[in-house]
Amino acid sequence: MPNYGDPQYWDQRYKEQEGTIFDWLEDYEAIEPLLDDIFQKRQDYSETDLTWRENLRILNLGCGNSILPEEMYDKGYKNIYNIDISHVVIEQMAKRNAINRPETLCVDGSYMSISYGTPENRVLHYKRPHLKFTVSTFEIAPEGKKSQDAVHYVYVCKKQEGAEEQCAINWAQVQQQIKKEECDDLLEDSDQDEEESKKDISDSSKLE
Numbered sequence: 001m002p003n004y005g006d007p008q009y010w011d012q013r014y015k016e017q018e019g020t021i022f023d024w025l026e027d028y029e030a031i032e033p034l035l036d037d038i039f040q041k042r043q044d045y046s047e048t049d050l051t052w053r054e055n056l057r058i059l060n061l062g063c064g065n066s067i068l069p070e071e072m073y074d075k076g077y078k079n080i081y082n083i084d085i086s087h088v089v090i091e092q093m094a095k096r097n098a099i100n101r102p103e104t105l106c107v108d109g110s111y112m113s114i115s116y117g118t119p120e121n122r123v124l125h126y127k128r129p130h131l132k133f134t135v136s137t138f139e140i141a142p143e144g145k146k147s148q149d150a151v152h153y154v155y156v157c158k159k160q161e162g163a164e165e166q167c168a169i170n171w172a173q174v175q176q177q178i179k180k181e182e183c184d185d186l187l188e189d190s191d192q193d194e195e196e197s198k199k200d201i202s203d204s205s206k207l208e
């Protein structure tokens with residue numbers, strides 16, 4: 001059985017499933033009557049004026065790439081905090097919602113990512129032109145482990161005034177750039193595979 005507590009397992013899984021949506025068990029439509037029953041007990045509850053939904057602060061622990069929090073956001077639940085052990089899925093979800101649900105992080109709000117990823121290959125993503133963050137990087141050596149490999153990096157990205165406007169202006173260009181980088185990576189991988197299979201053939205002919 002896979003190790004569901006291992007962030008690397010989830011990172012790998014979400015990389016492979018990039019662009020897909022997977023809802024474990026129930027969607028919003030299925031749980032809406034239940035939520036209504038629960039929230040009817042609130043003093044500010046109203047069937048017609050749904051502003052009470054904006055007042056709720058919801059923590060979605062282990063959000064994955066499910067569509068549920070997006071459906072809830074669109075139904076008026078604007079304060080949903082989606083967290084996940086996998087930085088890969090958090091980055092994918094941040095991209096997926098950058099335009100239509102940009103209030104996920106308010107101005108002056110901070111996004112924090114705890115990751116094995118080093119600053120050389122992480123910070124560039126937080127500094128993409130559609131984002132207006134100040135980025136602070138910290139290192140934590142996990143208790144009991146001393147080697148450089150074991151270091152965990154913490155990235156704290158604080159959203160600046162004007163971030164939404166900047167996102168609206170630059171998002172299309174960034175999207176294209178990301179697609180191009182993904183194609184380049186695929187080409188590089190297939191070049192490497194080709195090199196390796198040529199090497200295998202020449203190694204095996206040396207043995208014959």
Ligand SMILES: C[S@@+](CC[C@H](N)C(=O)[O-])C[C@H]1O[C@@H](n2cnc3c(N)ncnc32)[C@H](O)[C@@H]1O
Nearest residue numbers: 005010022023024061062063064066084085086
């Ligand atoms: C079974 S999936 C559920 C995803 C989503 N909630 C859904 O219903 O479709 C479990 C999610 O929990 C995340 N996860 C596992 N351990 C976690 C932890 N300790 N803290 C936060 N998220 C965790 C995984 O990365 C994965 O996205």
